[in-house]
Amino acid sequence: MSAFLIGILTILLSLFLFCLFLEPRKRRPGEPPLEAGWIPFLGVALDYGRNPLAFLRETQKKCGDVFTCKIAGKYFTFITDPFSFPAVVRQGKNLDFMKFAIGFSQRVFGHADFTAPAYTSSYREVHSLFRQTLQGPSLTQLTESILGNLQAVLRQNLPKGEDWEEEGLQDFSYRIMFEAGFLTLFGQEVGMLEKGDNRPAHADLCMHQVANDFLVFDRAFPKLAAGLPIHLCVRAWLAREALAEKFHHVRLQRHQSISALIKRRMDAFDRMRLDERGKARTHVCMLWASQANTLPTAFWSLYYMLSSPEALREARAEVDLVLEQSGDPEQPISISKEQLDSMVILGSIIEEALRLSSASIMIRVANEDSTITLDSGQTAAIRKGDYIALYPQLIHMDPEIYPNPTEFQFDRFLDNERQRKSLFYKNGRRLKNFLVPFGSGASECPGRFFAVCEIKIFLALVLWHYDLELGHSNAPLTTDCTRAGLGILPPTQDVLLRYRVKPRASTSDTCKEEQQGEGDSNGTVEMTE
Numbered sequence: 001m002s003a004f005l006i007g008i009l010t011i012l013l014s015l016f017l018f019c020l021f022l023e024p025r026k027r028r029p030g031e032p033p034l035e036a037g038w039i040p041f042l043g044v045a046l047d048y049g050r051n052p053l054a055f056l057r058e059t060q061k062k063c064g065d066v067f068t069c070k071i072a073g074k075y076f077t078f079i080t081d082p083f084s085f086p087a088v089v090r091q092g093k094n095l096d097f098m099k100f101a102i103g104f105s106q107r108v109f110g111h112a113d114f115t116a117p118a119y120t121s122s123y124r125e126v127h128s129l130f131r132q133t134l135q136g137p138s139l140t141q142l143t144e145s146i147l148g149n150l151q152a153v154l155r156q157n158l159p160k161g162e163d164w165e166e167e168g169l170q171d172f173s174y175r176i177m178f179e180a181g182f183l184t185l186f187g188q189e190v191g192m193l194e195k196g197d198n199r200p201a202h203a204d205l206c207m208h209q210v211a212n213d214f215l216v217f218d219r220a221f222p223k224l225a226a227g228l229p230i231h232l233c234v235r236a237w238l239a240r241e242a243l244a245e246k247f248h249h250v251r252l253q254r255h256q257s258i259s260a261l262i263k264r265r266m267d268a269f270d271r272m273r274l275d276e277r278g279k280a281r282t283h284v285c286m287l288w289a290s291q292a293n294t295l296p297t298a299f300w301s302l303y304y305m306l307s308s309p310e311a312l313r314e315a316r317a318e319v320d321l322v323l324e325q326s327g328d329p330e331q332p333i334s335i336s337k338e339q340l341d342s343m344v345i346l347g348s349i350i351e352e353a354l355r356l357s358s359a360s361i362m363i364r365v366a367n368e369d370s371t372i373t374l375d376s377g378q379t380a381a382i383r384k385g386d387y388i389a390l391y392p393q394l395i396h397m398d399p400e401i402y403p404n405p406t407e408f409q410f411d412r413f414l415d416n417e418r419q420r421k422s423l424f425y426k427n428g429r430r431l432k433n434f435l436v437p438f439g440s441g442a443s444e445c446p447g448r449f450f451a452v453c454e455i456k457i458f459l460a461l462v463l464w465h466y467d468l469e470l471g472h473s474n475a476p477l478t479t480d481c482t483r484a485g486l487g488i489l490p491p492t493q494d495v496l497l498r499y500r501v502k503p504r505a506s507t508s509d510t511c512k513e514e515q516q517g518e519g520d521s522n523g524t525v526e527m528t529e
């Protein structure tokens with residue numbers, strides 16, 4: 001055994017013994033019940049990591065709505081009562097989300113420490129760009145852009161002829177959504193944006209490589225989030241650096257159709273005088289935020305829709321109704337914001353898919369010893385440096401709020417008038433936070449409106465262009481719990497998708513039918529590709 005290995009083992013053993021004999025933390029008066037486990041340092045990390053939802057439910061039964069758990073050397077106080085969410089999620093003086101979020105992001109993406117005094121005020125400006133460039137009037141621009149890009153990507157890959165194609169559903173949805181989402185935020189180098197025959201052959205290769213690097217990096221995310229240094233995950237590190245290479249400002253400046261979000265972040269980081277690699281890594285971070293949850297949500301929405309004949313029938317009818325009015329069939333489809341909003345069946349399918357697959361955790365850091373007052377009036381003393389955590393899956397899977405919570409019900413988020421339902425109750429009281437896949441309060445996902453728009457457009461376009469069905473031998477899919485805490489859980493395996501271009505009545509046929517006033521022409525028209 002090499003001296004190096006012996007050295008490492010000695011250090012680990014000493015750390016273990018040090019932790020073993022360290023005075024364990026004692027619960028102080030006013031503090032919530034403490035679950036510290038029996039394993040030094042790790043505490044209850046193994047039980048929690050095996051199945052966070054089951055662990056938290058058990059602990060809630062034993063300890064009540066608020067309890068502290070020791071997980072890998074840190075103390076997390078979980079607040080499980082949904083009525084107490086507002087007490088935690090507001091960005092108060094005592095409970096800080098930036099400290100945790102930036103520390104985590106710095107470790108995983110390798111950018112500068114934006115909590116350092118040299119950066120704090122400029123970073124506040126960068127942070128405010130999220131809302132300015134992802135919501136309000138900017139959202140209209142982004143939606144137009146993703147609509148154009150999704151159509152371009154679908155058009156490039158539309159199968160010829162009327163034969164059925166077969167592909168993994170995950171491959172299908174990730175391939176289309178990744179490219180369209182990437183182009184919408186980052187644009188593409190001049191010349192690469194050409195459509196159809198003018199598109200250079202290496203454009204596809206290049207996008208394939210970027211998507212591949214993204215997935216390699218993303219797959220290592222649970223390990224990186226658990227604290228493993230990225231240099232020990234060599235493939236993920238190389239993939240992250242390859243992505244960063246694409247985002248050097250000299251290269252991005254050659255991009256056309258870049259979004260306001262990325263353009264203004266580039267300007268802000270240039271003013272902060274970061275080094276070029278550091279700036280590029282912040283864009284990898286933005287790429288991850290924009291794709292890591294959107295891709296699995298698009299997958300689950302399509303999967304659940306295809307697995308329920310009723311959902312598929314109603315969604316098709318809704319899409320046909322809207323897209324048949326979408327103007328000149330010879331031109332790319334345009335969909336207004338009102339039309340998108342009117343697609344409530346797709347909206348409900350997406351929300352139900354989010355409810356079933358979301359497992360995010362919301363964390364705040366206590367800046368000083370303080371006391372939290374819960375909705376019930378109960379108080380909980382918190383120590384400086386402890387984490388306060390909310391785990392929305394406890395709400396999403398609560399049978400009192402959602403009867404048969406593990407079942408997909410496509411119309412769960414529709415009321416009797418077929419409008420979006422927002423009345424959900426627990427203990428006879430109306431809940432404000434009944435669906436929280438995007439977080440809540442100061443750190444709520446600023447891209448949530450855009451994410452729902454892009455997934456809606458994706459579903460509408462694939463329903464419009466294709467006949468689709470799931471392969472027959474597929475057993476029900478399960479979610480990959482190793483990513484619990486990181487957002488939307490992907491499936492543990494892919495599932496077979498069969499699809500073919502929809503045969504549509506040609507424009508002239510439709511006109512003839514209309515003139516003759518016979519047949520049941522429903523106004524469908526041939527799409528030009």
Ligand code: HEM
Pocket residue numbers: 101130134289290291293294297360361362363437438439440442443444445446447448450451452487488
């Ligand atoms: C279905 C898709 C998405 C889901 C489920 C999702 C979910 C989340 C969640 C849970 C958070 C953390 C909230 C917290 O800590 O309280 C977050 C943060 C964030 N998301 Fe999303 N997200 C999605 C799509 C997007 C998209 C498309 C973008 C951008 C184009 C985006 C940009 C961001 C950013 C920038 C943050 C950090 C916000 C901050 O630091 O204040 N997300 N998202």
